[in-house]
Amino acid sequence: MAGAEFGWGSGGKLSAVLSALAERSAGPLRLIGIGSGLGRPLLAAHPVETWYDLPESAGTTLDTVRQLVRSQRVTAALVVLDGPLAKALESAGVPTVFVDSLPFLWTDGDLPDLPLDVSVYCAQRCVELPSQCRDVLDSVRSLRWVDAIVATPSGRPRRPGSVPTTRNPAQWRGRTQAAGPPATPYRTALINVGGLRAPRLADWSHYPRLVVPAAIQALAAEGVTEVHIAGNLPPELCARLADASPGAPRTTAGPLPHSAFLDRLAGTDVLLTSPGLTTLLEADHLRVPTVCLPPQNLSQVFNGRFHSRAVGAAVRTSWPEDVFTEDQALALRAQGEDHALQLIYGSIAKTATGPGAGAARRRLRDAIRDALRTAAAHQSWGGLTSQVGTGGAAQVADAVLSLAAGARPAG
Incomplete structure (x- = not known):
């Protein structure tokens, strides 16, 4: 699993999906983290077995990923917003779920960085999708729209409205x-x-x-x-x-x-x-x-x-x-x-x-x-x-579990 090194949104989404995986998996999962140095503090509560850093040079990333997935016998991958890494994992033989939480952002100028041929491309539903973004997403081989990926604190009900509960x-x-x-x-x-x-x-x-x-x-x-x-x-x-x-x-x-x-x-x-x-x-x-x-x-x-x-x-x-x-x-x-x-x-x-x-x-x-x-x-x-919607974490988790169930370990 990995999240883009861009803010903490990827870490938050990974956290929500990992919680859904723990709830929905029939047995324990081995979780291996790649990169995501920025988001790791957000994931401290999850049982990630090992974190691996990636080389700074993009030219050696694919070799590093291939070696890693063989040594760890990886069966599936979850990547949030890091298109190049999702491509590298697929090239290394790992079926990958890519989460795109910003489908409304892309234009033709972004096509080289998007993993258009990934095993499952989960695009998060958005309020509005400009026409140029629709053209980009039409290029995705296995597109699946999912609800917003949202985590909530356990035992906390939603508020009934907008008035703060601490004041009259x-x-x-x-x-x-x-x-x-x-x-x-x-x-x-x-x-x-x-x-x-x-x-x-x-x-x-x-x-x-x-x-x-x-x-x-x-x-x-x-x-x-x-x-x-x-x-x-x-x-x-x-x-x-x-x-x-x-x-x-x-x-x-x-x-x-x-x-x-x-x-x-x-x-x-x-x-x-x-x-x-x-x-x-x-x-x-x-x-x-x-x-x-x-x-x-x-x-x-x-x-x-x-x-x-x-x-x-x-x-x-x-x-x-x-x-x-x-x-x-x-x-x-x-x-x-x-x-x-x-x-x-x-x-x-x-x-x-x-x-x-x-x-x-x-x-x-x-x-x-x-x-x-x-x-x-x-x-x-x-x-x-x-x-x-708010069911995206479970929907992405189901996609990961489906890939893992049907895949053989890489290498």
């Missing part, structure tokens, strides 16, 4: 802003900035240095008293962000294993997250009020739009126009995802290190406050998962 909404509605009380009923918040790593991203601290202080200031202004910042943040940056100034919420920071993140998510009043799709789906399934922070990458532009449209409320924030516009990034997408990422990464870095950083944070703070107030007044969550 009647008391909140009686408040008047002129008297100086907070504008929202939220008291606890979870800020999530995901994995923060991606290929060719030289300095992954630029995004949190701009966005997290703006989010904390917005939460403080709205009366939130307790915040946890989750994500794969550098320790020194964690310390600075958690060092709350007078008047700021009590703030803690640090990465959480997947199950711990889900528990924290289920118990918080409001989530502020960079719009990674896995997190949005998990929060939506639990009906946690959610505000989308500005996008870190191209897929998050789509995710934030899909989420706001599905829940029917303007609960996402965009970058100020002098940083970059989403339409600029989407126009570059026709040449392949990498061209759009160059604009996004470069613009964020330039703003974070330039003289306009303070002004950008203030504009983000105000936009986040607006989105928080919209979320607080909103009465219906769960619109995203209602459109794409």
